[in-house]
Amino acid sequence: MSSAATAPAVAPACAPAPVGPPLPRVDAEQFARLFKALSDPTRLQILSIIEVAPSGEACVCDLTEAFDMTQPAISHHLKILVEAGVLNRNKRGSWVWYSLNPGQLEPVKHLLPKRRLLPIVS
Amino acid sequence: MSSAATAPAVAPACAPAPVGPPLPRVDAEQFARLFKALSDPTRLQILSIIEVAPSGEACVCDLTEAFDMTQPAISHHLKILVEAGVLNRNKRGSWVWYSLNPGQLEPVKHLLPKRRLLPIVS
Numbered sequence: 205m206s207s208a209a210t211a212p213a214v215a216p217a218c219a220p221a222p223v224g225p226p227l228p229r230v231d232a233e234q235f236a237r238l239f240k241a242l243s244d245p246t247r248l249q250i251l252s253i254i255e256v257a258p259s260g261e262a263c264v265c266d267l268t269e270a271f272d273m274t275q276p277a278i279s280h281h282l283k284i285l286v287e288a289g290v291l292n293r294n295k296r297g298s299w300v301w302y303s304l305n306p307g308q309l310e311p312v313k314h315l316l317p318k319r320r321l322l323p324i325v326s
Numbered sequence: 327m328s329s330a331a332t333a334p335a336v337a338p339a340c341a342p343a344p345v346g347p348p349l350p351r352v353d354a355e356q357f358a359r360l361f362k363a364l365s366d367p368t369r370l371q372i373l374s375i376i377e378v379a380p381s382g383e384a385c386v387c388d389l390t391e392a393f394d395m396t397q398p399a400i401s402h403h404l405k406i407l408v409e410a411g412v413l414n415r416n417k418r419g420s421w422v423w424y425s426l427n428p429g430q431l432e433p434v435k436h437l438l439p440k441r442r443l444l445p446i447v448s
Contacts, residue, residue, distance in 0.1 A: 223388050226375050229371070232368070236364070236370055239370075243358050248361075249348030252349035252354070253346060257345055270345055270348055
């Protein structure tokens, strides 16, 4: 008779394998803040519009046209993206233009490949 | 006298420039879910450990050794990463091993360049 039938039901203890130290906490917190800013579908849609804007930037009124949302709601999303370093903010006269911060966003852009295949509305 | 002094204080209306359609909402929601899973510093630290694990995978007990957290807390973070498609889950015997899902995570890995410069603890 096999001894397997009498084997203990309790799982054997796992022997932890050596692993490297994690990413430093301060860096992990910085990246987590960036990802939190990107964890909203409207904010990703805003970024996708600015990414292919002919001038490389967009005004809040350009963006409000594209969404069924109020201008204050769009401005709130823009503020979060600026604070996360994803967007640059450039005030000229009475209006503010927003452009991508390539250094911050470059790695993430690869997540949005389909966007570049869409035609620009003229 | 300059006419600028009598110019109206009200900002002129912004003429919206044509912009392309945003990333489709269904795609934006999918990416937002991914970023939400990555928006926690402990989860990013877990990924950074698995990324350079000698075998390319880690068990929950390996990870619990690296954090001042309980095993259920680590398991909760692992569950979120699996559900987001960032980690693969492989049960062998009584234990479960986790490895990166390269297709899902490749673009994001570039955000963690410093991690690769750290020595692996042996």
